[in-house]
Amino acid sequence: MLKSSNLGYPRIGANREWKKALEAYWAGKCDEAQLIGQLERIRLDHLKLQQDKGIELIPVNDFSYYDHILDATAMFGLVPPRFQYAGGVVPLSTYYAMARGDKGATACEMTKWFNTNYHYIVPELNGAKPTLTENRPLKAYQEAKEKLGIEGKPVLIGLYSYLKLSKGYELNQLDELIEQFLPIYTQIVQELAQEGVQWIQIDEPILVTSITQEDLLRIRRIYSTLHEAAPSLNIMLQTYFEAVDFYEEIVSLPVQGIGLDLIHGLGQNLESIKSFGFPDGKILGAGLIDGRNIWRSSLEAPLQLLQEISDYVPYERILVQPSCSLLHVPVSTRPETALDPVLKNALAYADEKLDEIILLVQAGNDGQESVQAKLDDSRKAVELLNASSSRNKEHVRQAAANIDLQPASRENVFVKRQISQQEKWQLPFLPTTTIGSFPQSPEVRKARQSFRKGDWSNEQYEEFIQAQIQIWIKLQEEIGIDVLVHGEFERTDMVEFFGEKLNGFAFTLNGWVQSYGSRCVKPPVIFGDVEFTTPMTVKESVYAQSLTDRPVKGMLTGPLTILNWSFVRDDLPRSEVAFQIALALREEVEALEKAGIEMIQVDEPALREGLPLKKEKWDRYLEDSILAFRLSTSTVKDTTQIHTHMCYCEFHEMIDAITALDADVISIETSRSHGELIHTFEESTYELGIGLGVYDIHSPRIPPVEEMVSMIDRALQVLDPALFWINPDCGLKTRGIEETVASLRNMVQATEIARAARSVAK
Incomplete structure (x- = not known):
């Protein structure tokens, strides 16, 4: 049995x-x-x-x-010395300090x-x-x-x-x-x-x-x-x-x-x-x-x-x-009352998967006839979704199938683009920027909730978002940051935001899953063919740029991150879905450039996590990933600067692929891994623009200036200072306002020290 x-x-x-x-x-x-x-x-x-x-x-x-691995670490008493553990059962305060950091010690990686x-x-x-x-x-x-x-x-x-x-x-x-x-x-x-x-x-x-x-x-x-x-x-x-x-x-x-x-x-x-x-x-x-x-x-x-x-x-x-x-x-589909019935009926969360296990056992032990009605329901649910118009858009399918006919490389190589971009932007030595998002305060979350519930009109909500953008553009200027962002106050999640504006996506009410610690995400559901409909980010980016003479980056999420952070339809190869997303994002990149936003960040923090577990499968995945990114970003002018961002992964294993993305500037986490990523660049040459995150945004700790100066100095020993940017290691959405401002002030002060030291050395 x-x-x-x-x-x-x-x-x-x-x-x-x-x-x-x-x-x-x-x-x-x-x-x-x-x-x-x-x-x-x-x-x-x-x-x-x-x-x-x-x-x-x-x-x-x-x-x-x-986290279950942290549980094992605590069970084995393996607490790093900086947490001043005295032995015995690891106290809960120490356990959480290892995960999140505290005032006296940085968090574990x-x-x-x-x-x-x-x-x-x-x-x-x-x-x-x-x-x-x-x-x-x-x-x-x-x-x-x-x-x-x-x-x-x-x-x-x-x-x-x-x-x-x-x-x-x-x-x-x-x-x-x-x-x-x-x-x-x-x-x-x-x-x-x-x-x-x-x-x-x-x-x-x-x-x-x-x-x-x-x-x-x-x-x-x-x-x-x-x-x-x-x-x-x-x-x-x-x-x-x-x-x-x-x-x-x-x-x-x-x-x-x-x-x-x-x-x-x-x-x-x-x-x-x-x-x-x-x-x-x-x-x-x-x-x-x-x-x-x-x-x-x-x-x-x-x-x-x-x-x-x-x-x-x-x-x-x-x-x-x-x-x-x-x-x-997620836990259960029961709360998903807002989904189209055809789609909802084709979903199974944890509770429903347990039901499927029981059904398989019953069918195997008692014969399929004993549960035939339930088996028929499952089959029909899948067939109905597969037959839907959302999954059968021929023009989208054809474009992704004929991907070799699409432009996938910039007009000129980076060396030439970099000269044109420096002439255009006139950025200072060691330019500073942030990764994209700023703190989403309770007021921001409440305003979004009021708008989604219909309590606020579109005009009220837009006025609120513009007010937040004004505050943070002014703050960035006062702090002394060189390349600004609008703050992403209109966005709940970096994938959900784009999925809501593209065809082929659906969104759940309660489809939450754990990402790290208490951080839960609600991945979009890619259930149909993905296509661009209307500009998604132009309005906020243009408004932010109107408030300052400094450049403001347009902020997009890249095709592989949208793919890897979504629940993806299982009736097509994942690469084909990635190419559909890439072609849709290319239209947004072109819309931003046309509107005068000529620094555009296309984030790919999840590119590494899609890497197959067996090395013999890496090449195919990376080839498809590079192609998808370049499909999104290759049709812009030389003077339009393409940025990207990645975080928390083993980059030494894929440095060649990162280079092949051909982004003008890439920002990569290095603070939480205590600078270990720098060792990668001691062994491998990287000749494009790069910013190594100089402080950990997942901890409430405000990093001291000296700590960031040390991180910058070590990076400049192995990377070309003329191509080096300074930034936090990730977006700042989850941080508090006061700690964010204090940390950014310290970051700019560290940059000024590094600039002065380099100037004296020259």
């Missing part, structure tokens, strides 16, 4: 209760005991919901107070979780000695059993994945680190076994990346040790996001179950099962429902796949589950 399993459930709550509780605590509106109580209620509600739906293996310890839009807090090892401060998986198991009668499946990040996701050690130290951590993992599994735990889910997503035979030897040593330490405990070694390369070696590990992604890793994983079989006696965790996208499954394909797999693995040894944790999708 098939059984059902889940890998993880969204933390944020149906109405973002989790987010609200965290932010109330940070704001001093509730104390630690109240926070702990609120989060316990949310956590238990999530477990009860899965229990009520009939999920047989329910994950526990997937809930977090901020944050980066993307594989190729998703979730961010994790990077562990800093740096010679620290791990210890088990508390057995979090055990506590989660005990809570679920005692309070709900649930025999939970504790979730734990695998040792090898944890180390590979960490920083602060050399490769030749990896074996030593494994030996330091193995006793801790051994203690965890032994205590779980003593408690009577049946299954533990150990997540090893690193196994779907390009690992080596040497990696495999280390992984075998780890799991042999764990099996010997707790032979009665069933280990589900869980992979996701892609296929495993060394299939035979992985499935032969001394574990009782292997979880495979049969959505994003379908072709290779299925071929491996057919070619090499599946070990007798082991359980297959079959990831048959997409845990990363929101589309309803017709269920015919997964049922057929189950039939194929059953030739190699009998049903009694198959767990039906999502392809990955449901952390990456």
Whole structure:
């Protein structure tokens, strides 16, 4: 008999209760005991919901107070010295300081979780000695059993994945680190076994990346040790996001179950099962429902796949589950009352995906006839959406299909453009700018809400936005910034704003997902063919430019970021959707230039996160990404300066692709990674304009002038000062007004010091 399993459930709550509780605590509106109580209620509600739906293996310890990797770091007592940790269970104040920073210490680095839009807090090892401060998986198991009668499946990040996701050690130290951590993992599994735990889910997503035979030897040593330490405990070694390369070696590990992604890793994983079989006696965790996208499954394909797999693995040894944790999708479609019924009926969020899992189990165990009506509903829902006019715009399809006929390179190379641009703009040495957005105060959010509800007229709202633009143009001039922005007060989200003005997008009422910490985003839904209709940003940009003699940048979100930060239709290749978006954005770029806005920033912060997990697939993705960006930006004049922005990722791996974008100026985060990105430019030449973010905007901390001067000085040792810009590392929307102004004043003061020092040196 098939059984059902889940890998993880969204933390944020149906109405973002989790987010609200965290932010109330940070704001001093509730104390630690109240926070702990609120989060316990949310956590238990999530477990009860899965229990009520009939999920047989329910994950526990997937809930977090901020981030699951930070949870493991705290459990191991790996607190960097700057947080003055005294040992024992890590206090909540220290835990949050590591995530967000405090007045005395910068936050730990944050980066993307594989190729998703979730961010994790990077562990800093740096010679620290791990210890088990508390057995979090055990506590989660005990809570679920005692309070709900649930025999939970504790979730734990695998040792090898944890180390590979960490920083602060050399490769030749990896074996030593494994030996330091193995006793801790051994203690965890032994205590779980003593408690009577049946299954533990150990997540090893690193196994779907390009690992080596040497990696495999280390992984075998780890799991042999764990099996010997707790032979009665069933280990589900869980992979996701892609296929495993060394299939035979992985499935032969001394574990009782292997979880495979049969959505994003379908072709290779299925071929491996057919070619090499599946070990007798082991359980297959079959990831048959997409845990990363929101589309309803017709269920015919997964049922057929189950039939194929059953030739190699009998049903009694198959767990039906999502392809990955449901952390990456919203909670429930029930509140989506404003969507077109054809579209809404074709969606499945976390709760609906759990229903699909149960339905697959029922169909497999009792026969499809027992649930035929529900299967027919699923199939018809998908067919109706595919047949809609929104998905069948021939002129849009043809333009994207014939992309080789479209211009995709600037008229002249950067060296020539740079001369023309300097003559036009007459910018000072080390020009200063910001990334785009300014603080969205409660007044800004309230005004937008009033406008959206219809309480404010269009004229009232436009007058309010113009007043905000006036305030911040004046502030930027007073602070001394050289290239200004209008502040983006009219925008809720950098992707949603553009999606609302392009055909082919839909927007949900409650489609929230966690991006990092309490930061939740509501990704647009790309459900149809994407096309430009009318200028989207010209009005605000032109108004801002009318208020100042300094240049004001037009601000757009790039095609790959719109793609990667949206839920994307699954009936077309993603590259084709990217090209549709790129051609639509090109019309906006041309409209801005025609209106006199001749510095235009096309942000691509999400380009890196779409990079395939296997290196052999990188070239194709990067070629398509570069083409999409250049399709958007290549038809402007030489004197029109194209900027772009990226943040929080491993840029050394794709510096050639960044150069190939051919942007006149790129701004890249470097503050939160403590200047490590500069090392990339010590090894690789970059000959276009560049700004390395000199302070971290995700922390409320105001960076001192000296700190930014040091960052600038180090960058100027490896980058051409004539091409160097100075800016924060990201947009300032989430920051407070006072801290933003203070930080920018310090940034300009640091720039003046750097200019003076360079002038003296000359």
